[in-house]
Structures are given as structure tokens and as C-alpha cells.
Amino acid sequence: MYKATINVQLKSSVLDPQGSAVKGSLHSLGFEEVENVRIGKTIQVWLDTGDAAAARKQVEEMCQKLLANPVIENYDYQLEEGA
Amino acid sequence: MYKATINVQLKSSVLDPQGSAVKGSLHSLGFEEVENVRIGKTIQVWLDTGDAAAARKQVEEMCQKLLANPVIENYDYQLEEGA
Numbered sequence: 001m002y003k004a005t006i007n008v009q010l011k012s013s014v015l016d017p018q019g020s021a022v023k024g025s026l027h028s029l030g031f032e033e034v035e036n037v038r039i040g041k042t043i044q045v046w047l048d049t050g051d052a053a054a055a056r057k058q059v060e061e062m063c064q065k066l067l068a069n070p071v072i073e074n075y076d077y078q079l080e081e082g083a
Numbered sequence: 084m085y086k087a088t089i090n091v092q093l094k095s096s097v098l099d100p101q102g103s104a105v106k107g108s109l110h111s112l113g114f115e116e117v118e119n120v121r122i123g124k125t126i127q128v129w130l131d132t133g134d135a136a137a138a139r140k141q142v143e144e145m146c147q148k149l150l151a152n153p154v155i156e157n158y159d160y161q162l163e164e165g166a
Contacts, residue, residue, distance in 0.1 A: 001118070007125060022126070022149070029148055031141060035084070035129040042090060042123040043105070048116045058114060065112055066105070 002047045002055040006077040008068045009040035043067055055079055085130045085138040089150055089160040092123035097155045126150055138162055 010016050019037040026034045045062065047055050059077055068075040093099050102120040109117045128145065130138050142160055151158040 009125070025149055026128075026145060029145075031145060033131045033141065035131045036127075037129075038127040040125040040127070042092070042125050044119075044121040044123070045109075046118040046120075048118045058116065062109060062112075062114060062117075066108055 001082055002049060002052065003080045004043075004045045004047065004055065004059045004077050005080070006043040006045065006059065006063060006067055006075055007040060008043065008063075008073050008075045010038065011072055011074055014072045052079065052081070084165055085132060085135065086163045087128045087130065087138065087142045087160050088163070089126040089128065089142065089146060089158055090123060091126065091146075091151045091156050091158045093121065094155055094157055135162065135164070 016038050018039045022039065023034055023037040026037065045059065047058060049055050049058075056079060059079065063075045063077070064070065099121050101122045105122065106117055106120040109120065128142065130141060132138050132141075139162060142162065146158045146160070147153065
């Protein structure tokens with residue numbers, strides 16, 4: 001069993017409306033020092049395979065096909081055995 | 084300036100409908116080895132302060148007041164200077 005932890009973030013050039021909304025809320029709660037907020041996703045995927053290379057290949061394919069939008073997002077991931 | 088990277092995850096005892104939906108989609112794309120999927124948030128907050136202790140205190144307060152729901156979510160964070 002392998003566990004992939006995939007981090008998906010908007011590219012820095014892309015506007016983050018969700019982040020802006022959270023920033024506004026934090027300001028209204030009195031957190032004036034907040035300069036900027038960016039929101040991303042952490043996707044944990046457990047794979048029933050004993051082969052690290054196969055797991056790595058599948059994670060890349062999942063990211064490109066479904067989990068990350070290459071036009072507006074960047075992704076990276078860590079792979080752990082037996083998690 | 085400090086940058087906090089806050090990771091918010093559903094508690095393991097809490098059902099993750101979003102993760103289940105992604106799991107179903109991955110299966111329909113042919114990724115049969117996927118056993119489980121859990122989705123979390125990564126919130127990056129830039130703070131205009133030069134004081135690490137003050138930054139840490141604010142991040143804790145932000146998490147408890149807005150960014151994480153203590154009933155169903157866990158959070159942890161890393162703090163970097165000058166990011």
C-alpha cells in the first residue's frame with residue numbers, strides 16, 4: 001500500500017477569489033496584519049500496490065487527468081509506503 | 084513578513100463526501116488500485132509583522148475563529164520568515 005499526498009495550488013499569476021474572501025473575513029475579525037491569503041487543496045490517495053514506480057506513474061496520470069487543472073494550477077506530491 | 088502554511092484536514096472519523104466522489108471518478112477513469120481518497124485545504128497567509136511570537140499567536144487565533152472547524156477538522160501549520 002502506498003499513500004500519495006498531492007498538493008494542488010493555483011499558479012501565482014491566477015487570481016484567487018476564495019483567498020480574497022478569506023482575507024476580507026480575517027480583516028473584519030481584526031487581523032489587520034494579513035497581507036495576502038492563497039487557498040490550495042491537499043489530496044491524500046491510498047493505492048493498493050506494492051510497486052513504487054507503478055504508484056508514482058499512476059499519481060502523475062491522476063493529477064494530469066483529474067486532480068489538477070494544468071492551465072491554472074501547479075501540483076507536487078509525496079509518496080509514502082505502507083501509510 | 085511571515086508566511087504561515089496552514090493544513091486543515093477532516094478528522095479521520097468524519098465522512099469525506101468530496102473524497103468519495105473523487106475516488107469514484109478515479110475508478111471510472113480506470114484507477115482501480117485507489118483504496119481511499121481524503122481531501123483537505125492548504126491555506127497560505129502572509130502576515131505583515133516582524134515578530135514570530137505575535138505571528139504564531141495570530142495564526143492560532145485565525146484557525147480557531149475562522150479557518151478550521153474544531154468539531155470536524157484538525158489543523159497544523161508551519162511559519163516561515165520573509166517568504
